[in-house]
Amino acid sequence: MKISVQHEDFDAGAEMRALSRDPRVGAVASFVGVVREVPMTLEHYTGMTEREIGKIVEEAKGRWRMMDCSVIHRYGELKPTDQIVLVAVASAHRGDAFAACEFIMDYLKTRAPFWKKERTAEGTRWVEARASDDAAADRWTEKAEPKRFG
Amino acid sequence: MKVKLLFFAGLREQLGSSGEEIELPAGVTTLAGIREHLKSRGGNYESVFSGKALVRMALNQEMAQPTAPVKPGDEVAFFPPVTGG
Numbered sequence: 001m002k003i004s005v006q007h008e009d010f011d012a013g014a015e016m017r018a019l020s021r022d023p024r025v026g027a028v029a030s031f032v033g034v035v036r037e038v039p040m041t042l043e044h045y046t047g048m049t050e051r052e053i054g055k056i057v058e059e060a061k062g063r064w065r066m067m068d069c070s071v072i073h074r075y076g077e078l079k080p081t082d083q084i085v086l087v088a089v090a091s092a093h094r095g096d097a098f099a100a101c102e103f104i105m106d107y108l109k110t111r112a113p114f115w116k117k118e119r120t121a122e123g124t125r126w127v128e129a130r131a132s133d134d135a136a137a138d139r140w141t142e143k144a145e146p147k148r149f150g
Numbered sequence: 151m152k153v154k155l156l157f158f159a160g161l162r163e164q165l166g167s168s169g170e171e172i173e174l175p176a177g178v179t180t181l182a183g184i185r186e187h188l189k190s191r192g193g194n195y196e197s198v199f200s201g202k203a204l205v206r207m208a209l210n211q212e213m214a215q216p217t218a219p220v221k222p223g224d225e226v227a228f229f230p231p232v233t234g235g
Contacts, residue, residue, distance in 0.1 A: 042234065045156070045211070085235055108235050114233065133235075
């Protein structure tokens with residue numbers, strides 16, 4: 001399991017190849033988040049961030065048959081087209097890898113202590129939390145109806 | 151008792167502080183109590199902790215509820231809803 005909170009960019013291909021070295025791995029599912037349109041600065045709570053991501057990964061391991069995973073989240077100043085986050089999950093079969101990857105990403109968005117501040121020509125602006133992100137995370141709890149979010 | 155306070159993101163900017171060591175008045179024993187104490191400082195603290203904007207809390211780097219009790223040396227963080235990913 002690799003969890004890294006870093007300013008430096010990452011090589012998603014290299015991370016995924018590292019996850020598929022074990023011959024029992026039959027599927028690696030991944031998600032890469034990218035900065036869209038507006039430059040931003042990402043602040044985080046050093047220490048808590050790593051712990052919180054660790055807890056999310058542990059919860060995913062309890063729900064699906066995951067063999068390994070890699071979660072990398074960047075902080076600091078980022079510009080459009082920069083990669084922000086990678087979640088990659090290795091499993092024997094694709095169902096577990098897809099589901100665990102999506103679960104980790106949904107929980108990361110609502111639980112990991114990161115805050116985005118956009119930098120536009122008019123000035124800077126803290127991004128507001130979105131109800132749709134809470135709804136995406138809630139669909140993994142039993143009370144919620146299964147839904148798809150784009 | 152003494153605890154360490156941390157403020158993040160928009161909240162940190164509004165308060166003009168990333169945190170402080172604070173000696174809590176007698177009777178302040180929960181996260182909600184600390185929040186009320188900070189609000190009573192007035193000015194920016196009153197507007198941040200007035201309840202108009204959502205403020206999340208963490209106790210020793212774990213998300214926590216307002217009723218959570220605090221003990222000496224605890225790390226208490228206040229921040230807006232998270233927006234990573």
